[in-house]
Amino acid sequence: MTTASQNGARPNDPSASPVVRVHAVSHAYGRRWAIRDINLEVAESEFIAIVGPSGCGKTTLLNLLAGLESPRRGTLDIFGSTPRTGRTDVGYLFARDSLLPWRTVLGNAELAMEMFGWDRATRQDKARQMLEAVGLSDYERAYPAQLSQGMRQRVAIARTLAPDPRIVFLDEPFSALDAQTKLLLQDTFRRIWESLGSTVILITHDLAEAIAMADRVVLFTRGPGRIKNVYVVDLPAKRSLLSLQGEQAFHSMYEQIWADLRDEVASEGETADGSAK
Amino acid sequence: MEARSSSLVATLEDDGLFVTDEIEEPQANIFIRFLRHDRTIQVFALCVLLGAWELCARAGVVPASFTSEPSRFFPALWDQLIHGNLVSLMGVTLTETMIGFALASVLGLLAGIVLAESRVAEKVSRPFLVGFNNLPRIALAPLFVLWFGLGSSSRVALIVSLGFFIVTFNTYAGLQAAGRDYMLLAKTLGVGRIRRFRRFVFPSAVPTIFSGLQLCLSYAFLGAVVGEMLTGNQGLGGYFTLQLSSFDVDNFFAGMVLLVIVSLALSSIMRVIELQLIKWRQIEMRGLEAGASGRGQRGSNRSFGLRPRDRSEEF
Ligand SMILES: Nc1ncnc2c1ncn2[C@@H]1O[C@H](COP(=O)(O)OP(=O)(O)OP(=O)(O)O)[C@@H](O)[C@H]1O
Ligand SMILES: [Mg+2]
Numbered sequence: 095m096t097t098a099s100q101n102g103a104r105p106n107d108p109s110a111s112p113v114v115r116v117h118a119v120s121h122a123y124g125r126r127w128a129i130r131d132i133n134l135e136v137a138e139s140e141f142i143a144i145v146g147p148s149g150c151g152k153t154t155l156l157n158l159l160a161g162l163e164s165p166r167r168g169t170l171d172i173f174g175s176t177p178r179t180g181r182t183d184v185g186y187l188f189a190r191d192s193l194l195p196w197r198t199v200l201g202n203a204e205l206a207m208e209m210f211g212w213d214r215a216t217r218q219d220k221a222r223q224m225l226e227a228v229g230l231s232d233y234e235r236a237y238p239a240q241l242s243q244g245m246r247q248r249v250a251i252a253r254t255l256a257p258d259p260r261i262v263f264l265d266e267p268f269s270a271l272d273a274q275t276k277l278l279l280q281d282t283f284r285r286i287w288e289s290l291g292s293t294v295i296l297i298t299h300d301l302a303e304a305i306a307m308a309d310r311v312v313l314f315t316r317g318p319g320r321i322k323n324v325y326v327v328d329l330p331a332k333r334s335l336l337s338l339q340g341e342q343a344f345h346s347m348y349e350q351i352w353a354d355l356r357d358e359v360a361s362e363g364e365t366a367d368g369s370a371k
Numbered sequence: 372m373e374a375r376s377s378s379l380v381a382t383l384e385d386d387g388l389f390v391t392d393e394i395e396e397p398q399a400n401i402f403i404r405f406l407r408h409d410r411t412i413q414v415f416a417l418c419v420l421l422g423a424w425e426l427c428a429r430a431g432v433v434p435a436s437f438t439s440e441p442s443r444f445f446p447a448l449w450d451q452l453i454h455g456n457l458v459s460l461m462g463v464t465l466t467e468t469m470i471g472f473a474l475a476s477v478l479g480l481l482a483g484i485v486l487a488e489s490r491v492a493e494k495v496s497r498p499f500l501v502g503f504n505n506l507p508r509i510a511l512a513p514l515f516v517l518w519f520g521l522g523s524s525s526r527v528a529l530i531v532s533l534g535f536f537i538v539t540f541n542t543y544a545g546l547q548a549a550g551r552d553y554m555l556l557a558k559t560l561g562v563g564r565i566r567r568f569r570r571f572v573f574p575s576a577v578p579t580i581f582s583g584l585q586l587c588l589s590y591a592f593l594g595a596v597v598g599e600m601l602t603g604n605q606g607l608g609g610y611f612t613l614q615l616s617s618f619d620v621d622n623f624f625a626g627m628v629l630l631v632i633v634s635l636a637l638s639s640i641m642r643v644i645e646l647q648l649i650k651w652r653q654i655e656m657r658g659l660e661a662g663a664s665g666r667g668q669r670g671s672n673r674s675f676g677l678r679p680r681d682r683s684e685e686f
Contacts, residue, residue, distance in 0.1 A: 160559055180561010192552035196574045196651040209560040209570075239655035 113138050113261065113293050114159065119168030121154055127318035128154040132168070134312065134321065141287060141294045143304035145351070146314025146322075147359050152297045153189065155319075156263045159295070160186045172261060182210045185259030189266045189297075191250040193238040199225065200234040203252040210257060217256070224252035227286060228279065244271040248279065255286060262287075264296045268303060280307055281335040288332065301355060305347050306335050313351060316358045325351055439620040448625035457610070461629055464595050464606040467523050471530025472591040476584055479535045483542025483580075488568070493543075504536040509594075512601050523605070526598035533594045534587035541583025545576030578652045581645045588641060592634050 112135035119132045129151035161177035193202045207217035228248040247270045268276045304311045311325045338344045421441045427433050428440035451457040486493045519525035549572040557567040599608020614623040
């Protein structure tokens with residue numbers, strides 16, 4: 095039912111030209127490798143999820159793609175050019191919400207568009223629309239300190255998606271949420287994505303989330319991270335996340351990836367023990 | 372997205388959130404409510420203080436000819452305001468204070484910003500600034516008289532020398548505190564240097580800057596009065612010297628009361644401006660201040676004793 099391929103190319107759709115290209119990329123902090131030899135191509139409107147053990151270099155890859163750092167080895171390109179910061183067609187949501195405490199919810203949702211120089215009316219409109227989509231319309235005048243962690247995360251999602259980016263990088267956007275809110279928001283996000291048609295790279299610790307939301311799941315080895323495997327998710331493009339639990343395909347997919355992921359997590363435990371001796 | 376929207380009754384609180392009528396604020400007994408009402412306690416404490424003063428003086432515990440007493444210095448104040456020249460003296464002191472405060476604030480703000488934004492400026496000038504700040508600058512007052520003469524400008528110079536460092540250090544400390552996450556966000560969004568400063572760095576420094584300005588204001592009054600006392604002929608300071616040299620403690624305390632009232636009024640105005648500008652900070656710290664007297668549940672938070680605004684003079 096599911097196919098796995100060693101490298102990033104999308105086997106069932108060779109015609110689509112990739113909008114994100116990662117070629118033989120390695121990056122190090124100081125003299126320690128964080129990621130090694132990453133090859134990945136993401137097609138237009140594709141939804142990619144990256145999973146892997148903690149510290150394996152997932153955030154590092156996103157930082158490279160967002161142009162916050164340059165790789166030590168290899169090349170990356172986005173829409174055919176080297177990644178750089180300040181692109182209005184790229185949205186990046188950090189693992190931490192990083193809301194500005196002196197701005198209201200609406201002000202925070204507007205922030206990216208304001209920095210891009212959009213006019214006030216348009217950005218307020220877009221911000222309100224996004225806040226409504228994440229269920230925070232009633233809170234637009236509140237300050238971040240008055241919100242729960244999950245609500246803050248939702249404001250950050252609204253801030254990231256409001257300028258209609260064509261590529262979205264998400265670093266564990268749903269991790270602060272309780273199970274039910276998470277499911278609702280994942281569903282909302284997927285629906286927004288289906289209507290926007292943007293390309294998404296989502297990092298997550300939650301394997302079920304990766305499978306439920308993405309077209310392909312990229313599994314990293316433990317740090318320094320390499321790509322261990324890429325799985326094409328064999329679920330309908332229009333899916334309701336709320337009913338996935340009942341689908342057999344979902345569960346077999348989960349079993350398969352979890353077996354590989356468990357190897358990585360387990361071998362990490364062994365090295366930790368080994369170094370302690 | 373959330374079930375709570377069903378129970379919303381459409382009242383928009385001034386803090387931007389909807390509230391429902393279904394929940395009542397907890398009502399404490401009358402004594403507790405009295406204690407929670409800051410103004411009431413303040414007035415009460417003032418009455419106790421003045422009453423005790425009066426009683427002690429009357430009972431001869433302290434000699435009234437040295438300490439005066441409320442029943443004497445309040446009429447004296449009235450008399451001096453109507454018949455004496457206390458109003459114009461206060462005017463002189465207030466003018467010096469305001470000019471000195473404004474200069475110290477503007478210069479201190481600029482210096483703090485330059486220090487925070489320029490590595491080189493910070494590295495080079497830090498030892499000088501710390502050194503100057505450690506000088507007992509009140510002792511420089513006679514020097515300022517020598518340089519600027521007996522008039523108001525020597526007082527303004529003294530005030531600037533006191534207030535400048537306070538504002539500089541607070542501004543610098545506040546600007547340094549801008550979080551790494553915000554900087555990263557600004558970078559991702561491709562925000563330029565000036566914009567990053569205005570939208571990301573400066574706003575997070577405003578609370579700290581304001582505590583510096585408040586302190587600077589106190590020092591401005593101090594500088595003005597001490598400077599005047601030194602030359603002994605002008606303003607409220609000159610008045611104090613004069614009254615003491617003729618052992619007129621009633622008139623002396625009358626002047627003190629006026630000074631306290633005026634400086635309190637100015638501090639309160641600044642506080643009001645501050646509350647308007649950094650409402651977000653108030654909301655953030657709600658229920659965490661030492662002995663918080665806000666609304667809602669308090670309880671265990673009381674013991675935190677967080678005083679986030681005490682950052683004066685750190686570098
Ligand atoms: N700014 C940095 N300076 C030095 N080392 C860093 C820095 N950022 C990350 N690293 C190192 O790079 C490696 C990968 O970090 P990264 O943040 O990419 O992991 P991650 O996969 O996102 O982990 P997690 O799932 O826990 O967020 C880690 O070993 C970490 O110690
Ligand atoms: Mg990470």
